[in-house]
Amino acid sequence: MGKVAFLFAGQGAQHPGMADDLVAREPAARQTFELLEARMPGLGRLCREGSREELVQTRNTQPAVFACDLAAARALASHGVRPDAVAGFSLGELSALAFAGAFSPEDAFDLVLRRAELMDSASGRNPGGMRAVLRLPAGRVEALAAKAGDAWPVNYNSVEQTVVAGTEEALGRLDALVREAGGRCMRLAVSGAFHSPLMAPASDGLREWLARTLPVPTTVPVWANATARPYPDDPVAMAELLARQASSPVRWQQTVEGLVGLGVDTFVEVGSGSTLTKLVGRIARGATALPCETPEQLDAVLAHLEGRES
Incomplete structure (x- = not known):
């Protein structure tokens, strides 16, 4: 059993x-x-x-x-x-x-x-937010977050979903990078960049x-x-x-x-x-x-x- x-x-x-x-x-x-x-x-x-x-x-x-x-x-x-x-x-x-x-x-x-x-x-003290990135593998999300700067993968939820936290400026850059890579970004209704x-x-x-x-x-x-x-x-x-x-x-x-x-x-x-x-x-x-x-x-x-x- x-x-x-x-x-x-x-x-x-x-x-x-x-x-x-x-x-x-x-x-x-x-x-x-x-x-x-x-x-x-x-x-x-x-x-x-x-x-x-x-x-x-x-x-x-x-x-x-x-x-x-x-x-x-x-x-x-x-x-x-x-x-x-x-x-x-x-x-x-x-x-x-x-x-x-x-x-x-x-x-x-x-x-x-x-x-x-x-x-x-x-x-x-350190304002920020979070995005759920869909339709991209975690390794690709890690690379895009590093390119955005001040953004980090923080929730490895499943094969299809990785959450990234960071400053709002960095997350704005991430939004554009994810779209260019063929993925999708969803803003999460949270009050901070948790687990970053x-x-x-x-x-x-x-x-x-x-x-x-x-x-x-x-x-x-x-x-x-x-x-x-x-x-x-x-x-x-x-x-x-x-x-x-x-x-x-x-x-x-x-x-x-x-x-x-x-x-x-x-x-x-x-x-x-x-x-x-x-x-x-x-x-x-x-x-x-x-x-x-x-x-x-x-x-x-x-x-x-x-x-x-x-």
């Missing part, structure tokens, strides 16, 4: 009313929100009733998505589902680490709040925070965005890898391919949305990918996993 991996959604997966029905039905999800609400009063209301304008603000997005990620994963775990490995996209990596026991939920949530502040501040060298101040701030609250070895392998390999067991090395994550590329395609190579054939996207489910479909066409945000989706995941065992 193949292995199971949980995938934790990242920033961009937020939407009004996210995880509302799951929290209403699943005690483990509800308890997760109650625990985190003590750290951020109004968190539940933000997820249930927050407008798109509220939810798109980094300081709101990151804690809201983290809470939904962890609530969905703990709901599945309460039904006896134990993943063989976990990975998270960008912010979702912190959710994955919390689920796997690297931090307590409270410490991980405090880290998420600090990360949001630091990335927001870095965006103000422009986020170096955020990584520095995370190092300071993590020096005071070191992670511990995880109970299940957590695959790191920056390396597309599992986190090491050494707490100091774990902290440095996590600090670098804010200013390093997300190697998502390589992560999914690595998990498939280890025998994972079922991916469950825990948290809001289905973006990662769709990306798995483009990267590993023979694998099963299922979202898990609503009670109905959770039931479908449980039914699928039971069917594998029978």
